[in-house]
Amino acid sequence: MDIIPLFKSHYSLGRSILTLASESEPSGPDSIPQIAQENSLKEVYLVDDSMGGFLEAYSNLAKLKIKLIFGVRITVCQDLKKKNEASIQTSCKYVIFCKNKNGYKRLIKIYSEAATKGFYYEPRTDFESMKSHWSNEDLLLAAPFYDSFIFQNNFSSRGCVPDFSFCKPVLFVENNNLPYDHILKDLVEDYASASKYEKVNTQSVFYKNKEDFKAYLTFRCINNRSTLEKPQLNNMSSDTFCFENWTN
């Protein structure tokens, strides 16, 4: 079965050690466009936590004649106007992909509203805001494997109520051999078959090779102001969030 690599770049602050530069620097960070070129990818799925990397990704991939499929991983809460602890308990992650130029414009509007009106520790949108800018021709909604409403409702005390009345989401499934991956996979598959939504197998890519995991872990520790001996990063045990894992 096909697995889609979902790249994340350093524009997702503190989350990836991959850049969007046209090529990798010698003994420096790896570049997503170069990885794509070396591996003859025709398209790159880039899922970042902000819109900041779009232009660099678009222009550098266009030079290599590689199509960019851009998505933003964003927090969706029950009501973006509510800014308190209770509202955090209703929030989870979604990915919004733009399918075309109009989709990009719509995504900008959703993200801008999230980063202004909805901002509470981080940009947040809600289903009302998404609906007001939505078009199924231009945008696609996806539930990521980790931190989705399925994850939060089953593995945490949060209560996230999805509203898919305006779209038909796809559900991502991954396997990084984390202790709960197989349980979460079962839950996603059960939900997908009950709701008849499409499942897509994905592989999150935050670094190039398995051997880069230690560099990635160090980077995460620096951002977390912790150390390799005591990283205080939940679940940070798997070296599979890499492109090499996708190629295998």
Added chain:
Amino acid sequence: MNKDLLRFNQDKVYTFCDFETYNLCLSFCQNRPWQAGLIKYKGNKILESQNLYIKWDTDLKVGEEAARITGYNEKEVLSKAISPEEAFAKMSPWLEECDYIVGHNFLGFDLYLLKGYYEFMGESYNHLVEKIIDTNCLARGIKYDIPFRNEGGKLSNRELCLYQYKILNTKRRRVRSNLMALGKEFDIEHDYDNLHDAIVDLRLNIKVWNKLKMQINI
């Protein structure tokens, strides 16, 4: 008496497990267990115990502070240590064959080292996850007043696993649930001065489990 409830069932075999490690990293590339303590427990009786010291081919060192807390003595450990393969051969049958693996903060820490150990040995570990009982999660569940709903009185390992993850991912301030705090809270007599030795920890863990199981629908 409902014999489906663990608290009344004398036939279940539990393996209590605890690792002492070089540091607190969850990744095997940066951390290894240098001591594995295991106690086989059935019907309120300790059947057997194993105290395994493991010698890894690694440059990892136990930090000064960690060595002080855990009483790590490199000379002593190395003199008793066996190879990872030998230790795994002694340890894994106990984990595989028991009905439940019990540990304190097992889901949040030890499990990741176990995962790394199984992967190191080229084995799959996922089937063990749903038979883990984490006494830290159970204690926190009680303190948070989030009860485990054991629908129909028959224990579902998956439901219990998800419940424990829910508690693990729920953080509340000023809730103390380390083994020593629980032991003292429950008025348990124990050798508290020698905690952080795997076997000493496990003996307290058993006593805490025996208190906890009476407070939840399990």
